[in-house]
Amino acid sequence: MATDPSSVANQRVVETLASRLRRRQVVGSRETALETVLVLRQVISKVRFSNIDQLVEIIRSVGRKLVEAQPKEHTVGNTVRKVLHHIREEYHTASQGTAVVSTSKDTLSIAKFVLQGQPRKQNVPQKTTLNKSQVMLKENDEDDPDAFARTLKPVLMEAIQDVLDELETVYDNISKNAKDHIHSDEIILIIGKSSTVEAFLKAAAPYRKYTVIVADTAPSYSGHDMAQSLSSAGISTVLVPDSSIYALMSRINKVMLGAHAILANGGMFAITGSLLAATAARAHSTPVVVCAGQFKLTPQWNLYHEYGALDFADPSSVLGFEEGNLVDKVDVVNPFYDYVRPELIDAFITNDGDHPPSSVYRLIKEAYDDEDYEL
């Protein structure tokens, strides 16, 4: 009942993104997150609903479709969860404006803490913007089914804009304290091309003189692009093949990695080669620092280190067809991501501050709602 007239339009938008994800025409955590937010904004602006549960269900179904299209792009699901979280927050503050203010929360017992799940939300002070909309939130009104939607939509649009803003300013926020993490004459090891790490290093470059060693990162060789970009920014760069990571590790002061997704136990999926660098760093007691935006926090686990949890890419970059007679006799493996255990990582630098892997679970609890972990 709620979405029938606009369901066709909505579905088209969602279907387009789903097929692009399936065909890997949109790749990369930040790009997929941005696309997802834009699609959700379109869906919400056109959708019709008369109570909060319907809205949540609609968004959930959109999320489910997108996640099924490409389960390895975790930021799609994360963005949907984030939007849901914001929606619920806005709804609660709006509905508290109408209902009697509930009794104070001075009895913050452990039981309540555990049961509520998000104690912080209960203590959120009234937003000043909401004073305007002290209007009655008419849910399930038969004569005016759109009343609820009408009053809530501008607020929702603001919430989505918040999410979009956060995504767009990720690099700036992460690089804010860049110069505090790097000292002069430091030698830093980088794997592959991560735009977050790149922004971080470029932000520190005018304040500190340091050297960056970039590993090739076969078979994507994204290290070459990274080296090119860093050296043209004036940072002294050394490009080495991956085979020399252990050889050079004893002289390296810090290892900086980018993440594809941060898992709930503090581990992460990162580009292949990160596990090698992190393990070699652990063998030499070198700190490993991961720069990632908060949109990469995923409420999922990789307990059994499933081989299938990795994503596999085109094997011809490993053994091309020019090797003719070898191609059909040999198995070629080209995993795109590595799983790095939380014990190998020392710190996550996010746009919301720096955190050790042991407090990632807390960040996830604050960022998303419990009921959204399974979309």
Next chain:
Amino acid sequence: MSATATITMTTLPSKSTIKHSPAQSHVEASSQNQPPKSQKQMTKAERREQQERQRAAKAATKVAGPQPSGSNQNSAQAKNSASVKKGGKGPDGKPTKETKETTPDDSARGLQIFSHFGLPKPPGPSKGDIHPAIIRLGLQFSEFKIAGANARCIATLTAFKTVIQDYVTPPNNTLSRHLLTHLSPQITHLVSARPMSVTMGNAIRELKLEISGSDIDLPEQDAKNLLCQKINDYISERITIADQVIQETAGTKIKDGDVILTYARSSVVEQVLVGAWDDGKQFSVVVVDSRPMLEGKKLLSVLSAMGIPCTYLLLPSIGSVITEVSTVLVGAHSLHSNGAVFSRAGTALVAMMAKQHSVPVVVCCETYKFAETIQLDSFTKNELAPAGDIFSSFPLTRSKDTLTLNKQPNLEILNPLYDLTPPSSITAVVTEVGVIPPSSISSIPLALGRTTL
């Protein structure tokens, strides 16, 4: 007498400047035997004069703009002057090294710790009378047509057999003394093509021992034949037969259903795997490969031609497959007295990952690869691959221009060829005298009743 004196004066300075290139101690040892003491002092003064002249010339060329051959001479000069122990040459070395770095500011500051590697220079015009077989060998080395510790050693010894057969003792000289000086420039030429491997060093040392111990009374042809025979014996005993023993011993470590992981291409490991397959064992092989040399592809073609089921992947992907592997077999370039294995770059990573997942790491190494020195890290003694893409190691899925980056300001490209695996990552070393833990390599001579390995 005076004629010979002048000859030595003009030829020795050029020889002596090469003599002190950062090559091996045995080169210096052989050259010190030959000139008498007074001449050595005279040539030292000569050398000083020449270096003053060349320093002035260099300053002139620095203004004009350094040419590649000029800078080669400069860097050779820099190394020579840096290694001369008598004072005053230190500052000579530094300025020439700075001119090699194109950026005048300190943008290359952090990279100075690798600057001693020295990029390989193309083999210069041959000085003195170098045997054509040696010239050919030098070219093959510098283009990596012959690569690998065993292959290089065998090729060197075979070339030396030709040199010895073609050698004629000059009158008033004995074979045992003069042959050594005859061989020195040949060795230097090879070293300038590519730094000496430990195997070549050990073999040449044995050869020199044989030469200096050869009987003076033997007619020349017999002495030469004896030497060639000794060389053949060395090759067959220490390399060929040793490899067969290793093949059998390591083959017993392979059982049906095993998954063997190997890195890059070791001639010994190839023999072990081929031998085990011929014995009828059913196993599969994972070949891990990496830049800069991508040698694993050759091993892959040999193994898959025999029908062995193989998997091929690049080094960064090793974390995903290591859990399925039962044994790791690698080869070595040399073994040091502290048990560390000096091997192809990347072996240390493979051994480290394997150790993490409790997979045994077995190194197959002949005893003649033992180096008496101790090496603590991978850069005090290493070799860089030449710049450019001589191994065509980049995939065709990306355009070549983005991949072959040249040196720009702020960008340096290093391709170290070797690295050091610490003894803690190694489970066992298989040699022709048995399976030993890595730190026991230095006790083998004692156990066998010999004085040297």
